[in-house]
Amino acid sequence: MPSNQALAARATTGGLDRWGVFILSATGVATAACQRDQKVYRICKQFHFSAAHVLSQLPDTHPCSRLHGHNYTVEVVLESETLDENSFIVDYNDLYPVKDYINSTLDHRNLNDVLPVATTAENIAKFLFDRFKPQFPQLSKVRVSETPKTWAEYEESR
Ligand SMILES: [Zn+2]
Numbered sequence: 001m002p003s004n005q006a007l008a009a010r011a012t013t014g015g016l017d018r019w020g021v022f023i024l025s026a027t028g029v030a031t032a033a034c035q036r037d038q039k040v041y042r043i044c045k046q047f048h049f050s051a052a053h054v055l056s057q058l059p060d061t062h063p064c065s066r067l068h069g070h071n072y073t074v075e076v077v078l079e080s081e082t083l084d085e086n087s088f089i090v091d092y093n094d095l096y097p098v099k100d101y102i103n104s105t106l107d108h109r110n111l112n113d114v115l116p117v118a119t120t121a122e123n124i125a126k127f128l129f130d131r132f133k134p135q136f137p138q139l140s141k142v143r144v145s146e147t148p149k150t151w152a153e154y155e156e157s158r
Pocket of ligand 1 (some may be wrong): 053064068069072146
């Protein structure tokens, strides 16, 4: 096993990757192993709705086990390495099906009546991701906030 000094010498002579990061392998060989050199465009659009829910899986002593409501924020994130003929990933206006679905299905509803999952922010994010991924292949992440100070997100690696 090389000494730390030997590793440091290798690191200084081995060259840094584009982030200047060296990662030492199990054998002690310094390798520029950070492979995140993909370049992507990313856009985000925010939607809002108000709804009630209850997390009935929680004990009675938990405040979220009682019927209550939130002013939700949904953020959809789309990524692509390339742009379309208009230099967009997706035209924001083309995301109207998300707005339409949120307005017609989630807004001013009891989410427990309309969603097939426990209505945590995490599950709502995944539900919306799965609902719109087929329509928008560039969809990479959905984030759901119940309050200005909290969010949960669901993401699938490309
Ligand atoms: Zn809640």
